[in-house]
Amino acid sequence: MLVVFATGVLGVLVTTFAPRQARHRGQLPLAVGGLAGALVCLVLVAVRGGHTVTAAGSVVIDGPALFLQGAALVLAILAVLLIAGRGAEPPPPEALPLTMFAVGGLLLLPAANDLLTMFVAVEVLSLPLYLLAGLARARAKVAHEASLKYFVLGGFSAAFFVYGSAMVYGFAGSVAFPDIRAAVASGAHRPLLLIGMALLAVGLLFKIGAAPFHSWVPDVYQGAPTAVTALLAAVTKIGAFGAFLRLFTVAFGGAEQDWRPVLTGVAALTMVLGVVIAVAQQDVKRMLAYSAVAHAGFMLLGVVAASRSGIAGTLFYLTVYGFGTLGAFALVTLVHDGGGDTTRLASWAGLGRRSPVAAGIFAVLLLGLAGIPLTGGFVGKFAVFSAVLAGGGFAVVIVAALASAIAVFFYARVIVLMFFHEPRPGGAAITRPTARVAAVIAVAGLVTVGAGVAPGPLLGLAGQAASFLQ
Numbered sequence: 001m002l003v004v005f006a007t008g009v010l011g012v013l014v015t016t017f018a019p020r021q022a023r024h025r026g027q028l029p030l031a032v033g034g035l036a037g038a039l040v041c042l043v044l045v046a047v048r049g050g051h052t053v054t055a056a057g058s059v060v061i062d063g064p065a066l067f068l069q070g071a072a073l074v075l076a077i078l079a080v081l082l083i084a085g086r087g088a089e090p091p092p093p094e095a096l097p098l099t100m101f102a103v104g105g106l107l108l109l110p111a112a113n114d115l116l117t118m119f120v121a122v123e124v125l126s127l128p129l130y131l132l133a134g135l136a137r138a139r140a141k142v143a144h145e146a147s148l149k150y151f152v153l154g155g156f157s158a159a160f161f162v163y164g165s166a167m168v169y170g171f172a173g174s175v176a177f178p179d180i181r182a183a184v185a186s187g188a189h190r191p192l193l194l195i196g197m198a199l200l201a202v203g204l205l206f207k208i209g210a211a212p213f214h215s216w217v218p219d220v221y222q223g224a225p226t227a228v229t230a231l232l233a234a235v236t237k238i239g240a241f242g243a244f245l246r247l248f249t250v251a252f253g254g255a256e257q258d259w260r261p262v263l264t265g266v267a268a269l270t271m272v273l274g275v276v277i278a279v280a281q282q283d284v285k286r287m288l289a290y291s292a293v294a295h296a297g298f299m300l301l302g303v304v305a306a307s308r309s310g311i312a313g314t315l316f317y318l319t320v321y322g323f324g325t326l327g328a329f330a331l332v333t334l335v336h337d338g339g340g341d342t343t344r345l346a347s348w349a350g351l352g353r354r355s356p357v358a359a360g361i362f363a364v365l366l367l368g369l370a371g372i373p374l375t376g377g378f379v380g381k382f383a384v385f386s387a388v389l390a391g392g393g394f395a396v397v398i399v400a401a402l403a404s405a406i407a408v409f410f411y412a413r414v415i416v417l418m419f420f421h422e423p424r425p426g427g428a429a430i431t432r433p434t435a436r437v438a439a440v441i442a443v444a445g446l447v448t449v450g451a452g453v454a455p456g457p458l459l460g461l462a463g464q465a466a467s468f469l470q
Helices: 002-017 020-048 063-083 095-111 115-132 140-172 177-186 190-208 216-223 226-251 253-279 284-305 308-332 356-370 376-390 394-420 435-453 456-465
Strands: 052-054 059-061 335-337
Touching: 002 020, 002 095, 020 063, 020 095, 059 063, 059 095, 063 095, 063 226, 063 308, 063 435, 063 456, 095 115, 095 226, 115 140, 115 190, 115 226, 140 177, 140 190, 140 216, 177 226, 177 253, 190 226, 190 253, 190 284, 216 226, 216 284, 226 253, 226 284, 226 308, 253 284, 253 394, 284 308, 284 376, 284 394, 308 356, 308 376, 308 435, 308 456, 356 376, 356 394, 356 435, 376 394, 376 435, 376 456
Parallel strands: none
Antiparallel strands: 052 059
16 A cells, blocks of 8 residues: 555646656556556565554455455556557546555545544545546546545535444444444444444445435446546555455444345345346447446445355455446447547447457457356356345345346347448447557456356456455
């Protein structure tokens, strides 16, 4: 985390003091080098072992934190390549330093060991994202509207989180997770606990884009620059779910009978709402946005399972979903018509005939998001569904299976449109990607297929990491 934050500070200094040309040329090597250095440090910590609590008890280093931080760093490297990958339209020089600060907050979020640190991590993650969502030059008005919506609704969610923290502090007399867990076991002042849990859940459900707190997702995903949307959809969800898992598994681990029914209902609503509204979308980015809402519901099932297998399934699911979504948005950045970028589905007719390789990779990524066998998405859903079934959640798994079936329809509709419709005059075409964007797409495709054909290594790593330090 310190390496990533230091890289962000250096990026600000480069933006401020370097000559104009060097501002653009120096940011990408600096950002990728900082993230790679942080990943090396993380691997060394993981190999050394010895889970511990540090920073005066506010940060915990354990299996889930290390796994999620590692996945976030790898995805962040790919996201940085994508943000800087538009050769003809380089990003503003402040884009990559803002990304570094957001990634730093993201790394802190799943490792926070008290409510105060978690709130700081949420804000350090969110504030740069509010700015990044408004950095589009070609569609400045739409991007600024998305940024403002994200900022206003993010402020509301932060208020819920702070008020919930105050209620929990009144209940436990502490904001540290071990102290809260001990107070939950004692059973004192239950009304304050229930109010605090509800408010904290609202604050974090907003961050993961779960219903009914998902209204910002389609507007922000559509309005933000597509590369930034990829960062929002693929990378930030890892930190938010890491925080959700730690809060409800560690701090509120003794109150499952209170929060499991509520989160089960939220998961079911999120899955159904996401897939049903996605069917009606005529814009690719909005369709992927509601797909992200539905996937948030599927991932919540791992929290609802309240077991080690549920945690492992969620860790695996988050990773394969992150790669698949990042690759999908990377391909969206390549689709252009006569007026520039286009995300209208009608313009994508016959795209597979004009660019069969790129459209074929996009189809594979969509099938992975749909959870078709031999893709990582299928293994992730199977792992989460199995964990919920083992905990007795038969009804919600039936809802999840029906939602998955509906999801196949709108993913397949895009594939049919690309390969089985005649190209329109003046319709969209896929431009030749830069080497950076091509690398992002290739890695995403390989992980999606590899995690489905041979899921053992990643699934085993997630299983080993699925134990919180309490």
